[in-house]
Amino acid sequence: MRDNGAGRVVAGRRWGEVAEVNIAVSRKIGVPLGTQIRDQIVNAIAVGDLRAGQRLPTVRQLAEFLGINRNTVAQAYRQLENDGHVITRAGGGTLVAGDPTTTAPPPAQTLRDLVRDAFRQARLAGFSAREFAELAYHTSAQEDAAPASRIVVIDEYRGELDFVCATIRRALPGSLVDAFLVADLQAADPDELRVRLAGFDCALVAFYCLEQVRPLLADANLPVVAAGVGPTLNSLRRIADESAGKQVAIICTEPNGPEYMAAALHRAGITFAVDPLLAHVHDQRLAQILADSEVIIASQGSVDVVATLAGDTPVIAYSRLISEETLATLRSYTDYLAANTPDT
Known part of the structure; x- marks a missing residue:
């Protein structure tokens, strides 16, 4: 499978050795x-x-995939090269810098090793894991001296909403995270909603309900970050490869979710030999639909439930619910807020 230059995925072809890069941008x-x-x-x-x-x-x-000017991407690549993160070779494209044969651990692994060593020393000195974690957290908070981010997460489905909130709390420890279903926003008194939303720095909204939510947030004057909720390119590639010529089931946590997922896959250029079977996790037909399927595509909110019922049938996670690129964008925004918030 490959990118056809417009962000669509075509089954049966591969990108070769181009790295998988999940990136999302927001204006x-x-x-x-x-x-x-x-x-x-x-x-x-x-x-x-x-x-x-x-x-x-x-x-x-x-x-073309991001729908932005080429000069913007070229400028980002030049900055990455100037900082030593990538190198450009004539005829060879842009490569991640460094020697691919080296065995040095990535920075994240180095940090984990440092934490393990520090915890081991603290334990030998008689401190508990809780004491170590609490002191590390408070010390970090004092060092950063930045205000906590206040984020409201909005989604149409309860299972996905809970998953996204948990992901944000792990990715941005110390942030204040609240949640709204779209139906709750629609039912809320406008004046009360405006007051409640005034306490947040931004709203993280699943992209598939963005158009529904924007009018509801208009009076709150709240910046909106569109969440990359949907299949990653890796997911699309696996779906295209493994579903060719097979009976596919599409499962979500809510009744109308599978139809949305099927439409999104169609827009991404993926077609199925026969119409996919659609169900949600509370559907009385779920067990039979899973039994009749050769490949199962499950939303992240339903994948654990589906995996326990699927037996040997392959289960492909349709989405990571909130992608790393969305988290990176959110981190950039909260860093921007912290840098531009006057000390109190």
Whole structure:
């Protein structure tokens, strides 16, 4: 499977050795698009998602996938090269810098090793795990001296909403995270809603309900970050490869979710030999539908339930619910807020 230059995925072809890069940008958060691209690539390198020697998409490929100007991507790539994160070779494209044969651990692994060593010493000195964690947390908070981010998460489905909130709390420890279902926003008194939302720095909204939510947030004057909720390119590739010619089931946590997922896959250029079977986790037909399927595509909120019932049938997670690129964008925005918030 490959990118056809417009962000669509075509089954049966591969990108070759181009690295998988999950990037999303938003014009709504006050952070330059080039900075968002650069930060997300640096983060992917830091956590090991991108490794030395891997080739990034071309400027044209990435610009067309994101729907932005090529000069913006080129500028981000130049900054990455100036900072030593990537190198450009004539005829070889843009590569992640470093020697791919080295065995040095990525920075994230180095940090984990440092934490383990520190905890081991604390335990030998008689301190409990809770005492160690609490002191580390409070020390970090004092060192950062930055106000806590206040984020409201909005989604149409309860299972996905809970999953996204948990992900945000893990990714941004210390942040204040609240949640709204779209139906709750629609039912709320406008004046009360405006007062409640005034306490937040931004709203993280699942992209598939963004158009529903924007009018409801208009009076709150609240910046909106669109959450990358949907299949990653890796998911799309696996779905296209494994579902060819097979009976597919699409499962979600809510009754109308599978139809949305099926439509999203169709827009991504994935077609099925026969119409997929659609069900939600509380559907009385679920067990039979799973038994009749050769491949199961499950939303992240339903994947654990489905996996316990699927037996040997392959289960493909349709989405990570909130992608790393969305988290990187959110981190960039909260850092921006912290840097521009006057001390009190």
